[in-house]
Amino acid sequence: MSVVPPILVMHTRLREMTPAEHACIAPDELQRVRSIGSRHRQQEFLCGRSLLRFALERWTGEPAASHRLEMTDEGKPLCIDGPAVSLTHSGDFVACAVAGSGEIGIDLEISDLRRRTKDIARRYFSKEEAGWLGTQHDDRFYMLWVLKEAYSKALGCGLRGLDYLRCRVEPPNIEVSATDGSLQGLGLYKMGQMFLALAVRHATLSDVRFEHWVSGKVGPLPCNDFQIIATAADLV
Numbered sequence: 001m002s003v004v005p006p007i008l009v010m011h012t013r014l015r016e017m018t019p020a021e022h023a024c025i026a027p028d029e030l031q032r033v034r035s036i037g038s039r040h041r042q043q044e045f046l047c048g049r050s051l052l053r054f055a056l057e058r059w060t061g062e063p064a065a066s067h068r069l070e071m072t073d074e075g076k077p078l079c080i081d082g083p084a085v086s087l088t089h090s091g092d093f094v095a096c097a098v099a100g101s102g103e104i105g106i107d108l109e110i111s112d113l114r115r116r117t118k119d120i121a122r123r124y125f126s127k128e129e130a131g132w133l134g135t136q137h138d139d140r141f142y143m144l145w146v147l148k149e150a151y152s153k154a155l156g157c158g159l160r161g162l163d164y165l166r167c168r169v170e171p172p173n174i175e176v177s178a179t180d181g182s183l184q185g186l187g188l189y190k191m192g193q194m195f196l197a198l199a200v201r202h203a204t205l206s207d208v209r210f211e212h213w214v215s216g217k218v219g220p221l222p223c224n225d226f227q228i229i230a231t232a233a234d235l236v
Helices: 019-024 027-034 039-060 117-124 127-133 138-155 158-164
Strands: 007-013 069-071 077-079 084-090 093-099 103-110 166-170 173-178 183-191 194-201 208-214 217-220 227-231
Touching: 007 039, 007 103, 007 194, 019 039, 027 039, 039 069, 039 084, 039 093, 039 208, 077 084, 084 138, 093 103, 093 194, 103 138, 117 127, 117 138, 127 138, 127 166, 138 158, 138 166, 138 183, 138 194, 173 183
Parallel strands: 007 208, 084 103, 173 227
Antiparallel strands: 007 093, 069 077, 084 093, 103 194, 166 173, 183 194, 183 227, 208 217
């Protein structure tokens, strides 16, 4: 087994995980699945928890089923006595991140021209950010949204954390104007029409490895998939 870096990101599609691979999740997780009304959301939960367990197995060397996972009231996943973790999903995609220190947040979104992005920006973003987005291509909305969501997940405070990070994205730079002071790494990646962000607190965003889960086999992500397009260089 190759040496796993400080930060591991693993992703897959819902259809790329088999029922046999869901067998690693715990009884309490299965109970939660039964309480979810939507079939699609059931699949998101099953795949997300299974993927996270396989990522933890990859990172720690301990069996996927052996890890104890809990969730805070705000929905932040925790690995008890293990590394920092985060989960995200959009459409048919699921991704997770594992970090050896600090706290990590991950978010991904697929660009959708039908979405009323300017209305969403006015509701959730600062007046300055919403005004800036009003002059930009819709891609800038998704760039900003995943960055804010990733940081909110690192904080573990839900949607109210969207205002804790204020920034603009001018690739290859992320211009940060406000945080709570604990943010030390912020990275923005792109694959096709999908944007993915990583945010770390009390740690550094360095030596990140992406891997793609394909039914029973984990391998390096091909070099033409997620590519980094912007970072915040002045946080540390």
